[in-house]
Amino acid sequence: MSEAAAALRGVAQRFGRKVVLRNLELELRPGTIVGLVGANGSGKTTLFSILSGLLQPDAGERRLFGHAADEVDAPARARLAYVAHATQLYGALSARENLRLFADLRAAAGLSTRPADEVLLELGLSPEALGRPVATFSRGMAQRVALARALAARPELLLLDEPFTALDAAGRGMLSRVLLDERSRGAAVLLSSHDFDALIQICDRIVLLEGGALLRSTSHNGDREGFRRRAAALWHDLPADPGDTMADGPR
Amino acid sequence: MRLLRQALLLLRSELRQELRDFELLLTAGFFTVVLLAMFYLSFASLQARAHLSALPGLMWLTVAFVGVLTLTRIFDREREADTLRALLAAPIDRLAIYLAKSAMALTVLMICCAVLVPGLWLIFPAGQAFAESPGQTALLAFLGCAGYVAIGTLFAAGLATGAGKNTLLFIILYPLTTPVLMYALVTTRALLDHDPALPDHLARMFMLDVILFAAASLLFETVLVGAPARRSERAGRPGQRPPRDRPPLASDAPVHRDMSRETSS
Numbered sequence: 386m387s388e389a390a391a392a393l394r395g396v397a398q399r400f401g402r403k404v405v406l407r408n409l410e411l412e413l414r415p416g417t418i419v420g421l422v423g424a425n426g427s428g429k430t431t432l433f434s435i436l437s438g439l440l441q442p443d444a445g446e447r448r449l450f451g452h453a454a455d456e457v458d459a460p461a462r463a464r465l466a467y468v469a470h471a472t473q474l475y476g477a478l479s480a481r482e483n484l485r486l487f488a489d490l491r492a493a494a495g496l497s498t499r500p501a502d503e504v505l506l507e508l509g510l511s512p513e514a515l516g517r518p519v520a521t522f523s524r525g526m527a528q529r530v531a532l533a534r535a536l537a538a539r540p541e542l543l544l545l546d547e548p549f550t551a552l553d554a555a556g557r558g559m560l561s562r563v564l565l566d567e568r569s570r571g572a573a574v575l576l577s578s579h580d581f582d583a584l585i586q587i588c589d590r591i592v593l594l595e596g597g598a599l600l601r602s603t604s605h606n607g608d609r610e611g612f613r614r615r616a617a618a619l620w621h622d623l624p625a626d627p628g629d630t631m632a633d634g635p636r
Numbered sequence: 637m638r639l640l641r642q643a644l645l646l647l648r649s650e651l652r653q654e655l656r657d658f659e660l661l662l663t664a665g666f667f668t669v670v671l672l673a674m675f676y677l678s679f680a681s682l683q684a685r686a687h688l689s690a691l692p693g694l695m696w697l698t699v700a701f702v703g704v705l706t707l708t709r710i711f712d713r714e715r716e717a718d719t720l721r722a723l724l725a726a727p728i729d730r731l732a733i734y735l736a737k738s739a740m741a742l743t744v745l746m747i748c749c750a751v752l753v754p755g756l757w758l759i760f761p762a763g764q765a766f767a768e769s770p771g772q773t774a775l776l777a778f779l780g781c782a783g784y785v786a787i788g789t790l791f792a793a794g795l796a797t798g799a800g801k802n803t804l805l806f807i808i809l810y811p812l813t814t815p816v817l818m819y820a821l822v823t824t825r826a827l828l829d830h831d832p833a834l835p836d837h838l839a840r841m842f843m844l845d846v847i848l849f850a851a852a853s854l855l856f857e858t859v860l861v862g863a864p865a866r867r868s869e870r871a872g873r874p875g876q877r878p879p880r881d882r883p884p885l886a887s888d889a890p891v892h893r894d895m896s897r898e899t900s901s
Contacts, residue, residue, distance in 0.1 A: 437725045441862040463727035473722035475713075477653040486649050490728045493641040518656075534722075 396445030476520030646736030780820030
């Protein structure tokens with residue numbers, strides 16, 4: 386069996402007195418897409434921050450690409466890409482300048498990057514939009530640029546915090562196809578979403594995060610219909626949250 | 637070489653953004669002019685001897701105020717779109733971020749000094765020494781601003797990764813930059829007094845800057861993403877009790893259940 390792209394063992398994180406993650410165990414294998422579901426404040430973004438090296442866990446072990454990663458150094462970061470809930474783009478710069486900056490930074494580290502136009506085309510953004518400042522973009526267009534920046538790096542580990550946010554139906558479909566291509570390429574993908582249908586269509590496994598711990602998971606194991614039923618049951622166990630957009634789900 | 641290239645790329649991006657709206661330069665420049673006007677109205681009528689005593693303080697007070705304004709705004713740009721985290725997650729040497737931000741802040745401060753120093757000389761006749769020794773004046777301004785920026789960038793970056801902590805920058809930055817500003821003040825006085833020990837003062841300022849940049853470079857990554865957990869904590873030492881004032885981390889964690897073989901009800 387192939388080595389896990391990322392693994393967390395007994396990871397815990399607190400902010401002040403608030404425990405955000407507790408005794409968390411998670412493994413992400415190459416060529417799989419894992420969906421992460423959980424209510425707001427369940428610790429999803431903290432989990433992404435720890436996996437991407439933006440946060441050091443208070444306790445537990447983080448392993449990346451087969452090595453213990455006390456710190457996520459530049460070579461490890463070269464093999465992963467993280468798309469946060471915010472688009473993390475410079476509004477005053479054009480889409481091309483944003484993508485070029487990160488491509489140039491990678492090139493300075495001796496790393497290659499796919500051409501921005503090519504990736505944006507896959508995500509349904511016209512090359513003409515590349516020259517416009519990102520501040521003039523709709524949220525959905527900016528989300529496509531953020532996704533393009535991540536995908537252009539051909540990462541082995543793709544961390545996506547609510548990537549379907551603000552995308553229209555066509556955009557969601559394109560992103561789903563792109564993520565399935567990434568899986569075929571051998572990338573390990575972890576994505577969180579409140580879009581049940583999108584998750585069920587592309588994920589190999591869905592895990593429920595609640596109160597900072599992984600409560601339950603379910604894998605499709607070739608039985609897509611059974612997977613949908615089990616995932617629906619898992620989805621129903623999400624705590625009600627008036628601020629959540631769970632209406633897309635089957636509840 | 638890689639570090640330098642990445643720092644230059646980031647600095648180029650900073651400058652490109654600044655040239656789109658001139659936000660930093662306009663804010664800092666306008667504030668400098670306002671302070672000069674206030675200094676003129678308050679102190680121009682004093683005797684020349686008093687000007688000599690007041691000039692160093694006025695100069696570095698302005699740098700302190702404009703500096704914190706500049707640093708806050710540089711990192712506000714990153715905070716607004718959360719772009720600093722994108723840079724931290726990128727496969728670059730994180731020190732390049734520090735170098736680029738420091739260089740940007742230093743550029744803005746030096747441009748403000750290009751307005752401030754001639755302004756002080758025009759307002760106060762005692763500032764004639766600035767015009768007599770332009771090279772030493774420029775070096776003094778550069779070394780003083782560099783020391784200020786070395787510490788300021790470190791803490792502004794650390795606070796930018798948190799939420800709504802800009803006010804802390806003022807509280808933290810002023811006490812920490814006091815030694816740099818005090819020494820810059822002493823050196824400015826030496827310049828105005830035509831003190832023959834001025835080159836020694838400038839050399840000491842240079843050494844202080846080197847020490848500050850070295851210390852800030854070592855601390856930068858830790859300040860931004862934190863230090864790795866101690867080995868005993870990572871291992872989750874069996875039987876170890878959490879500190880009394882903190883809730884337990886790993887105990888009473890719910891048990892993970894794989895539902896893959898279960899039938900949904």
